[in-house]
Amino acid sequence: MKLLIVSATRFEVRPFVNRLVPTGAEDELFSRYRLGETVIDLLVPGVGMLVTAYHMGRCLAREKYDAAINAGIAGSFSPLIPVGTVVEVTEDCVTELGAEEEGRMVSLFELGLMDPDAAPYRNGRLVNDRPLDLQALAGLRKATGSTVNTLHGSAEGIKRIRRTTQADIESMEGAAFLYACLAAGIPNTQIRAISNFVEERDKAKWDVKLALKNLNSVLGSVVSDLMMQ
Numbered sequence: 001m002k003l004l005i006v007s008a009t010r011f012e013v014r015p016f017v018n019r020l021v022p023t024g025a026e027d028e029l030f031s032r033y034r035l036g037e038t039v040i041d042l043l044v045p046g047v048g049m050l051v052t053a054y055h056m057g058r059c060l061a062r063e064k065y066d067a068a069i070n071a072g073i074a075g076s077f078s079p080l081i082p083v084g085t086v087v088e089v090t091e092d093c094v095t096e097l098g099a100e101e102e103g104r105m106v107s108l109f110e111l112g113l114m115d116p117d118a119a120p121y122r123n124g125r126l127v128n129d130r131p132l133d134l135q136a137l138a139g140l141r142k143a144t145g146s147t148v149n150t151l152h153g154s155a156e157g158i159k160r161i162r163r164t165t166q167a168d169i170e171s172m173e174g175a176a177f178l179y180a181c182l183a184a185g186i187p188n189t190q191i192r193a194i195s196n197f198v199e200e201r202d203k204a205k206w207d208v209k210l211a212l213k214n215l216n217s218v219l220g221s222v223v224s225d226l227m228m229q
Contacts (some may be wrong), residue, residue, distance in 0.1 A: 056180035074192035092145035136221035147175035175187035
């Protein structure tokens with residue numbers, strides 16, 4: 001099996017990666033490892049949609065993978081998804097792609113500039129129709145994602161985003177990863193551990209340490225399940 005793991009930053013998946021055996025030259029963006037008979041490529045494109053889309057495109061053009069995993073931390077919009085929870089994001093969207101009109105965001109689909117059902121979109125959203133069927137994922141709460149360029153931390157920004165999306169969590173890379181996987185036909189999953197609530201910014205309420213601990217535990221279980229298939 002050949003597996004691709006994508007993480008915006010190396011520190012988010014370092015506890016898991018430390019278990020792997022390097023098999024070639026490493027650089028800041030791309031590293032190759034082995035776990036048993038499984039080849040695991042780690043792509044660390046950086047934070048945000050642009051770098052994720054570019055480096056995912058380059059990577060998928062030169063390599064073929066049996067599965068891909070996007071692992072990282074995220075903010076939660078819902079009190080039902082508290083800090084430390086690990087979710088599987090089953091659909092995502094680029095929330096800020098559109099135009100402002102009378103105090104609200106109007107999507108490119110509403111503007112008639114894009115077909116909301118043009119592949120890989122479904123009713124204007126990116127829905128993962130190539131999910132991984134794994135026991136390690138079965139017990140995770142399923143969540144909808146909102147991918148943004150600006151993490152929201154003001155009352156006005158949060159109110160605006162909640163008016164335009166029904167998302168459960170917020171990230172800066174999820175939709176780019178999912179779009180690339182759907183376009184390339186690669187079975188995939190996006191797992192996100194909640195480090196904070198999307199609210200007026202107060203870093204004292206964040207718990208990145210707990211989120212990373214739980215994220216890497218689930219990531220290890222997901223990879224183990226894949227290796228058993």
